[in-house]
Amino acid sequence: MDSAEFHAAVYETVRLIPVLKVTSYGHIAKLIGMPNHSRHVGQALKFLTPDTNPPVPWHRVVSSSGAISSRGPGTAGARLQGDALEAEGVEVTVTAAGERRVNFAVCGWFPEPGTV
DNA sequence: CGCCTGACTGTTG
DNA sequence: CCAACAGCCAGGC
Numbered sequence: 001m002d003s004a005e006f007h008a009a010v011y012e013t014v015r016l017i018p019v020l021k022v023t024s025y026g027h028i029a030k031l032i033g034m035p036n037h038s039r040h041v042g043q044a045l046k047f048l049t050p051d052t053n054p055p056v057p058w059h060r061v062v063s064s065s066g067a068i069s070s071r072g073p074g075t076a077g078a079r080l081q082g083d084a085l086e087a088e089g090v091e092v093t094v095t096a097a098g099e100r101r102v103n104f105a106v107c108g109w110f111p112e113p114g115t116v
Numbered sequence: 117c118g119c120c121t122g123a124c125t126g127t128t129g
Numbered sequence: 130c131c132a133a134c135a136g137c138c139a140g141g142c
Contacts, residue, residue: 003139003140006139024124024125025123025124025125026124026125026126029124034138035137036124036125036136036137036138037124037137037138037139038124038125038137039121039122039123039124039125039137039138039139040122040124040138040139040140041123041124042122042123042124043122043123043139043140044123045123046122046123058123061123062123063123063124063125064124064125064126065125068123069123069124070123071122071123077123078123081123
């Protein structure tokens with residue numbers, strides 16, 4: 001699988017995430033058969049732009065702990081992701097440190113590979 | 117070929 | 130809950 005196929009696989013999988021559900025980078029990696037490529041899932045997602053077509057609901061992908069990883073300077077990206085999730089009706093918790101996280105117990109989506 | 121980086125993860129104390 | 134560590138691997142230099 002080359003880089004382009006990897007990206008495509010990640011995008012396809014992310015589009016499978018139901019509304020009001022979120023999952024983790026690591027799980028996306030497992031679903032596409034590459035359990036050790038969690039970092040590259042993030043790399044594939046950052047390659048996306050608001051104009052990407054068809055659209056990919058990347059905001060439904062967070063770290064394994066449910067926290068939204070801050071990328072780049074400040075919390076701009078994480079804030080936008082949190083807003084996008086809230087806009088869809090997902091419960092987003094904001095800690096005292098301003099860190100955004102989602103409640104996996106309520107909206108976690110972790111199907112076993114092969115069952116999707 | 118080696119070294120560093122990163123939208124990561126799991127274990128340990 | 131948080132910090133430190135140790136794996137992980139493609140991509141840029």
